[in-house]
Amino acid sequence: MRQEGRRALVVAPAWIGDTILAQPLFRRLHERTPGLQLDALAPRWVAPVLERMPEIGLVIDSPFGHGQLALRARHRLAREIAARGYRQAYVLPNSLKSALVPFFAGIPERIGFTGESRYGLINRRHTLDKAALPQMAERFAQLAEAPGAPLPRPLAAPRLASTPEQQAATRAALGLAQPARLAVFCPGAEYGPAKRWPTRHFATLAEELAVLGYTVWLLGSPKDRPVGEEIVERCAPGMPLRNLCGDTTLAQAIDLIAAADVVVCNDSGLMHVGAALERPLVAVYGSSSPGFTPPLSARAQVLSLALACSPCFKRECPLGHLDCLNRLEPQRVLAACLAAAGTP
Secondary structure, eight states, X not given: OOOOOXXXXXXXXXXXXXXXXXXXXXXXXXXXXXXXXXEEEEOTTTHHHHHTOTTOOOEEEOOOOTTOOXXXXXXXXXXXXXXXXXXXXXXXXXXXXXXXXXXXXXOSEEEEEOTTTOBTTBSEEEOOOTTXXXXXXXXXXXXXXXXXXXXXXXXXXXXXXXXXXXXXXXXXXXXXXXOSSXXXXXXXXXXXXXXXXXXXXXXXXXXXXXXXXXXXXXXXXXXXXXXXXXXXXXXXXXXXXXXXXXXXXXXXXXXXXXXXXXXXXXXXXXHHHHHHTTXXXXXXXXXXXXXTSOOOOTTEEEEOOOOTTOOOOOSSOTTSSOHHHHTSOHHHHHXXXXXXXXXX
């Protein structure tokens, strides 16, 4: 077996879900090199999930926005990284920009898929075989192998840490008490409305769960707050329902999800958070495919109508009807919730 150096850097994806799906790679690298110091270069908005992974030591801030080249700033960051003595860099995004810092830092072995003609920037190049590696998690894990070698399966499932102490501290900071039964809804989806189950369906589901003694918390980013407000407005006044979209940090959202009895999500970063926390999870898919980025948990149920027009991978329904989500009725999702949570 090829022995790697004991210090390696991961250039992390810019999306929360993708970063969680990279954790099987991190675990495999540790298995191959006991005592490995594995650090991550990551945008600050995904750093909290890396900080909850035992495989990652230091998280280095990558201050660059989507599409930002900033060559001078990348050179400065590369000089700081060069001083850390990394021997390998695993470049997970396929963009040319993501490979620049490891190259400028002079890290001897730079591993990744060829991507955007990154010859020279990546010097241990993998060629993607989509048929052999249908899932994103498998593609990341392949980088631990020699180029062209088969991927050992099964992959370890992602796992995020959240202690009872962290959960209690988060609830105290937000002024929340732990309900007897808690359902967490994650009604947003960063990619676009074609991945969002309708707010009227979320509202109906919230009302049905409230009858069964559940409190419902809505979690998401500040961009999701209007979606959360629409769900609240559609529900009867006085329901045990709270819109927390935009009120929490990502680390706090992790701790709130960790204490949920059931989680209902669109295909989103928080869906992968719920799966990695091993919570009973119902994942609703519309325009995207559970074959590519499924929640990697035995406790997750995927609901998809699998219509002839889906997955289309569009931000908005190109046919104007969004049948893939509109026709996925709340009663079907409720049945999945009760089965997942074991609620009589």
